[in-house]
Amino acid sequence: MDINVMSGGQKGVMLSLCRGVAENRKKTDIKGCLLVGILPYPDFHKANEYVDIVIPAGSGAVQNMVVPLSGDVVVAIGGAAGTLAEISFAWQSGRKIGVIGKAGWAKRLANERLDDRREDTIPSFDSVGDLVGWIKSKLDEKCAAED
Secondary structure, eight states: OOOOEEEOOSSTHHHHHHHHHHHHGGGSSOSSOOEEEEESSSSSTTSOTTOSEEEEOSOHHHHHHHHHHTOSEEEEESOOHHHHHHHHHHHHTTOEEEEEOSSHHHHHHTTOOSSTTOSOOOOEESSHHHHHHHHHHHHHHHHHHHO
16 A cells, blocks of 8 residues: 655654654555655745655645645644644545544544534544554545545
């Protein structure tokens, strides 16, 4: 399976995600995995060291739209207003959304619907293992639908 990981490409949770993927991508059946960092800044140098491709969007608002629209599955961890915007764009575009964390929008939107556009709710996960299993199942569903 080919998979790319899109993130804000900076520090904190984004750094942890990128480091984890970089350290483990050679140990999995993922053939082509690139780490793409979509930065809110107009320059390249603020990306974390694990990002393979840096896209300097130049605006937090642009980043909040491009990151979730670039993926098949969107994961929110905690989160403030920017995360809420990302979840909203993902919801409106029909992306699969999962949340993890006991704070921020992840906590507030756990097992909820944003509006009546969709019938599903946003699943919440207590462990990274459960979240990863859910992500894999959603990607498998997408691949099966494309065949």
